[in-house]
Amino acid sequence: MQNNVLILDFGSQYTQLIARRVRELNIFCEIKPYNNLPEDLSGYKAVILSGSPFSVRGEDAPHPELGEIKGKKPLLAVCYGAQYLAHFHGGEVASSNTREYGRAKLSFIAEGEPFFADIPVGSQVWMSHSDTIKSLPHRSVRLASTDDVENAAFKIEGEETYAIQFHPEVYHTTDGKQLLKNFLVEIAGVAQSWTPDSFVETTVAELKAKIGDDKVILGLSGGVDSSVAAQLLHKAIGTHLHCIFVNNGLLRKNEFHDVLEQYKHMGLNVKGVDASARFLNALAGESDPEKKRKTIGRVFIEVFDDEAHKVEGAKWLAQGTIYPDVIESVSATGGPSATIKSHHNVGGLPDFMKLKVVEPLKMLFKDEVRRVGASLEMEPALLGRHPFPGPGLAIRILGDITPEKVAILQEVDAVFIDGLKEWGLYDKVWQAGAMLLPVNSVGVMGDERTYEKCVALRAVESTDGMTADWVNLPYEFLQKTSNEIINKVRGVNRVVYDISSKPPATIEWE
Numbered sequence: 001m002q003n004n005v006l007i008l009d010f011g012s013q014y015t016q017l018i019a020r021r022v023r024e025l026n027i028f029c030e031i032k033p034y035n036n037l038p039e040d041l042s043g044y045k046a047v048i049l050s051g052s053p054f055s056v057r058g059e060d061a062p063h064p065e066l067g068e069i070k071g072k073k074p075l076l077a078v079c080y081g082a083q084y085l086a087h088f089h090g091g092e093v094a095s096s097n098t099r100e101y102g103r104a105k106l107s108f109i110a111e112g113e114p115f116f117a118d119i120p121v122g123s124q125v126w127m128s129h130s131d132t133i134k135s136l137p138h139r140s141v142r143l144a145s146t147d148d149v150e151n152a153a154f155k156i157e158g159e160e161t162y163a164i165q166f167h168p169e170v171y172h173t174t175d176g177k178q179l180l181k182n183f184l185v186e187i188a189g190v191a192q193s194w195t196p197d198s199f200v201e202t203t204v205a206e207l208k209a210k211i212g213d214d215k216v217i218l219g220l221s222g223g224v225d226s227s228v229a230a231q232l233l234h235k236a237i238g239t240h241l242h243c244i245f246v247n248n249g250l251l252r253k254n255e256f257h258d259v260l261e262q263y264k265h266m267g268l269n270v271k272g273v274d275a276s277a278r279f280l281n282a283l284a285g286e287s288d289p290e291k292k293r294k295t296i297g298r299v300f301i302e303v304f305d306d307e308a309h310k311v312e313g314a315k316w317l318a319q320g321t322i323y324p325d326v327i328e329s330v331s332a333t334g335g336p337s338a339t340i341k342s343h344h345n346v347g348g349l350p351d352f353m354k355l356k357v358v359e360p361l362k363m364l365f366k367d368e369v370r371r372v373g374a375s376l377e378m379e380p381a382l383l384g385r386h387p388f389p390g391p392g393l394a395i396r397i398l399g400d401i402t403p404e405k406v407a408i409l410q411e412v413d414a415v416f417i418d419g420l421k422e423w424g425l426y427d428k429v430w431q432a433g434a435m436l437l438p439v440n441s442v443g444v445m446g447d448e449r450t451y452e453k454c455v456a457l458r459a460v461e462s463t464d465g466m467t468a469d470w471v472n473l474p475y476e477f478l479q480k481t482s483n484e485i486i487n488k489v490r491g492v493n494r495v496v497y498d499i500s501s502k503p504p505a506t507i508e509w510e
Contacts, residue, residue, distance in 0.1 A: 004027050004028045004029060004043075004044065004045050004046070004190050004191075004194070005022055005027055005028070005029035005030075005044065005045065005046050005047070005048065005184065005190060006029070006030065006032060006038070006041070006044040006046075006047045006048070007019055007022070007029055007030065007031045007032070007047075007048045007050060008031075008032060008033070008034045008037070008047065008048070008049050008050060008064055008081075009031050009032065009033050009034060009050050010034050010049065010050050010051065010052030010054065010062045010064075010080050010081070011050075011052045011053055011054065011062070012050045012051035012052050012053070012078075012079070012080070013053075013503075014050070014051055014128075014167055014169050014170060015031055015050040015051070016031070016323075016324075016466050017167075017169040017170060017466070018048060018050060018078070018168075018169040019031055019323075020169070020365060020463075020464060020466075021168070021169045021176065021177055021180055022048075022180060022184065023194070023365070023368065024177065025177070025180065025181055025184060025185070025192055026192040026193065026194050026195055027184055027185075027190050027191075027192055027194055028194040028363075029048075030363060034049075034062050034064040035062070035064070037064075037065060041068055041069070041073070044073065045073070045074070045188055045189065045190045046073060046074040046075070046076070046183070046184055046188035046190055047069050047073055047074070047075050047076070048075075048076045048077075048078065048081075049064070049075070049076070049077040049078060049080070049081025049082075049084065050078055050079075050080070050081065051078055051079035051080045051081070051128065051167065052079070052080035054080065055095075055130070055131050056080065056083045056084050056086075056087040056088070056093050056131065057087065057093060057094075057095075057131065061084075062080075062084075064084070070085075070159070070161060071156075071158075071159045071161065073160075074160040074161075074183070074184075074187055074188035074189075075159070075160065075161045075162070076162050076163070076164070076180075076183050077161070077162070077163040077164070078163075078164055078167060078168070078169075079128065079164070079165060079166070079167060081163065082133065082153075082154075082163035082164055082165050083131055083133060083165075085137055085156070085161070085163050086133045086135070086136060086137045086140075086151075086154075086163070088137075089137035089138055089156075090137045090138035091133060091134075091135050091136050091137040091138075091140070092133070092134040092135040093131050093132070093133055093134065094131065094132060094134045095130065095131055095132075096130055096131060096132040102126070102127060102128075103124055103125075103126060103127075103172055104124070104125050104126075104127050104146040104147070104148065104149065104152075104166070105122050105123070105124055105125070105146060105147070106119070106121055106122065106123045106124075106125060106144050106145070106146055106152065107121065107122075107145055107146055107147050108121065108144060108145040109121050109143070109144050110141070110142070110143045110144065113143055113155075114182060114186055114187060115143060115153070115155065115162055115179070115182055115183060115187065116143065116144065116153075116179070116182065117178075117182050117186065118175075118178055118182075119175045119178055119179060119182075120175075123174055123175045124172065124173065124174045124175075125146065125152070125166035125167075125168075125172075125173045125174075125176075126166055126167045126170045126172040126173045127146075127149065127165065127166050127167075128167060132149060132151075132165070133149075133151040133154075133165060134151075135151075136151055136154050137154075137156065138156075139156050139157045139158060140154045140155065140156050140157070141154060141155055141157060142154050143155055143162075144164075146166075149165055149166075151165065152164065152165045152166060153165065153166075160187055160188065162183060162187075164179075168180055196368075196371040196372045196374065196375035197375050199364075199368075199372055199375075200232065200235075200372060200375050200376060203232055203236075203360050204232060204235050204236045207232065207233060207236035207237065207358070207360060208236045208237065210358065211236065211237055211240070211316060211358065213240065214237075214240065214313070214314075214315040214316055215240050215241075215242060215311055215312075215313045215314045215315060215316070216233060216237060216240060216241050216242065216314070216315075216316040216317075216318050216358065217242050217243075217244060217304060217307065217308050217311060217314050217316065217317050217318065217355070218230055218233060218241060218242070218243045218244070218317075218318035218319075219243075219244055219245075219246060219300070219304060219317075219318075219319065219320075220243045220244065220245040220259070220263065220268075220270060221245070221259075221320070221388070221390065222245070222251075222255060222258075222259035222262065222385075222388075223320070223385060223387060223388050224366070224369055224370060224373065224382065224383055224385055224387070225320030225321075225322050225361060225366075225369055225387075226319075226320035227266075227320075227373070227378065227382055228320070228361060228369050228370075228372055228373040228376065228378065228383075229318060229319070229320040229359075229360050229361050230243055230266075230268055230318075231266070231373070231376045231378060232360045232361075232372075232376070233318055233358075233360065234267070234268060235376070239269060241268070241269060241318075242269055242271070242311050242314065243263070243268050243269060243270040243271070244270070244271050244272075244273055244304065244307050245259055245260060245263070245270060245271070245272050245273070246273045246275055246300070246303055246304075247272070247273065247274045247275060247276050248275060248276065248279040248296065248299075248300070248392055249275070249276030249277070249279045249280045249403075249406065250279065250296075250391065250392030250393040250394045250401075250406060251392055251393070252388070252393075252410060252413055252414065252417070253410040253411065253413065253414040254414075256272065256274065260272045262382070266378075271307070273303060273307060275299070275303045278299060278302075278303065279296065279299050280401065280402075280403060280406075282295050282296075282298075282299045283295055283296070283394060283400075283401040284400070284401070284402075285400055286400060286401070287399045287400045287438075289395060289510035292391065292394050292395065292401070292510070293391050293394075293395065293510075296390070296391045296392075296394055300390075304317060304355075305355075308355055314355065315355060315356060316355055316356050316357070316358050317355040317356070317357055317358070318357075318358045318359070318360070319357065319358075319359050320359075320361055321359040321361065321362045322361050322362065322364055322365065322366060322369055323362065323363055323364055323365050324365065324366065324464060324465045324466055325362075326362055365463070365464040365465075365466075366387065366463070366464045366465055367463045367464055370383045370384075384427055386417075386426075386429065386430065386431045386432055386433075387430075387431045387465065388433075389508055393406055393409050393410070393413070395508050395509070395510040396409060396413075396433055396434065396435045396436065396508065396509065396510070397409055397435075397436045398435065398436065398437055398438045398509060398510060399438035404491075405436055408436060408453065408489060408490075408491050408492065409434060409436045409455070411488065411489045412434045412436070412455050412485050412489050412492060413433060413434045415481060415484050415485050415488060415489070416432065416433070416434050416457055416481055416485070417432060417433075419477065419480070419481045419484070420432060420459075420477075423474075423477050425473065425474075425477065428461075428471070429459045429460070429461065429471050430460055430461050430462040430463075430465075430468065431458075431459070431460050431462070431465075431468075431507060432457075432458065432459040432460075432471075433457075433458055433508075434455050434456065434457050434458070435455065435456040435457075435458060435498075435509045436453060436455055437453065437454045437455065437456060439453075439454055440452055440453060440454070441454050441493065441494045443493030443494060450493045451493075452491050452492055452493040452494075453491050453492045453493070453494075454492070454493075454494040454495070454496065455485065455492055455494070455495055455496075456495075456496045456497070456498050456509070457478070457481070457495065457496070457497050457498065458470075458497075458498040458507070458509075459471040459473055460501075460502070460507055462502075462507075465507065467501075467502055467503070468501060468502040468507050469501045469502075470498065470499045470500060470501055473497070478497055481495070482495040
């Protein structure tokens with residue numbers, strides 16, 4: 001992996017967006033917590049300090065060790081990072097009279113400054129801070145201002161150290177990507193060489209060196225992530241890869257059969273294992289969302305442990321873990337960001353399972369996984385498939401899980417997804433599904449009173465799952481889909497449509 005740019009996380013909700021913007025420049029980067037720097041920094045050509053919910057004036061303020069970074073490597077400090085440089089290097093940071101949050105315009109930009117090349121006065125930026133920089137640190141020069149923030153950007157003379165009070169990573173900073181390019185490419189001299197083809201070449205070589213002649217077991221799900229991971233491993237180790245597709249009883253309608261058929265044409269060594277009863281028995285009576293995820297993860301591991309013993313010489317378990325899974329499960333690789341939810345395929349294996357873990361996609365966002373799949377010449381229909389959660393329908397059934405509830409939701413989901421495809425809407429949606437709610441509502445069918453289940457339909461647009469907006473599906477489609485669900489699926493008499501975005505909601509309901 002080309003460790004070109006290091007992003008130090010101070011707990012900002014925007015840290016992951018910095019990584020995405022850097023990746024969009026074809027530059028590899030990775031996020032590390034500010035208090036756990038890599039021992040070897042030689043591979044990093046530039047460092048970015050993130051924002052933070054903390055105040056540099058507080059007793060609990062994060063204090064990074066910058067001795068091997070500041071003045072020695074190109075450094076860009078964003079928001080909290082800028083305030084940190086000011087506060088601890090001779091400047092002054094004070095509480096602002098008003099919270100500086102939202103859109104602002106650059107009213108001043110220093111002439112001839114390469115950091116702001118091709119960015120005009122009047123360019124919109126996004127502010128999000130309650131402290132403000134009253135005076136600059138030693139040897140600093142102001143580079144930009146807004147009407148309300150005098151020290152919106154500065155640099156330290158004699159160093160390639162730059163600081164900005166606004167957030168270049170968010171959509172509302174209209175020239176944010178240009179500013180990052182100016183810093184990383186023009187000032188730091190980072191090569192824009194990280195492409196899907198280069199990722200495939202590097203990753204395949206690393207997998208060959210790491211695995212050698214060992215055998216690897218991979219859990220296939222039918223989704224994009226595990227399929228791309230399988231193709232990378234197959235390219236690296238060939239027949240030493242043993243793929244297992246587990247039916248956990250929580251898949252979509254007919255999915256177990258359909259996915260196995262799909263993989264027959266990909267040249268992979270795949271075995272189907274029907275463990276439906278094992279999963280459903282383990283989930284019986286459990287309604288807590290986190291406990292359901294943990295239970296599914298535990299049984300998933302047990303099933304794979306059983307299958308591993310059937311593959312003589314198996315030493316590795318491969319998983320299709322991607323970067324958002326890691327970020328949401330372990331707070332930006334162990335940093336101070338808030339943990340959102342656990343993911344069944346993150347966190348290592350129990351001691352009894354004598355397999356090492358290999359995760360070839362764990363540093364990629366979803367859209368990057370798709371581009372890697374295209375580089376591997378995988379079928380567009382597979383790469384365009386909507387994400388489906390590892391715990392399956394278990395986290396789309398609010399409350400306890402029963403075979404009857406699973407059957408109802410499978411039928412509802414099939415009507416919804418098939419309808420999206422028939423109406424030409426499937427490829428315009430990033431992810432869609434139905435939720436079975438733990439409430440009954442009164443209805444009337446054929447002059448008779450009913451008291452049956454309510455389902456919620458969910459369709460979102462996104463690029464990586466970190467943020468998402470609900471999709472404004474045509475009313476005519478929703479009307480037809482609602483009627484078809486109520487008429488065809490026994491046990492459902494009410495359909496609603498979820499119009500929540502992420503944040504504040506998540507894509508799944510549990």
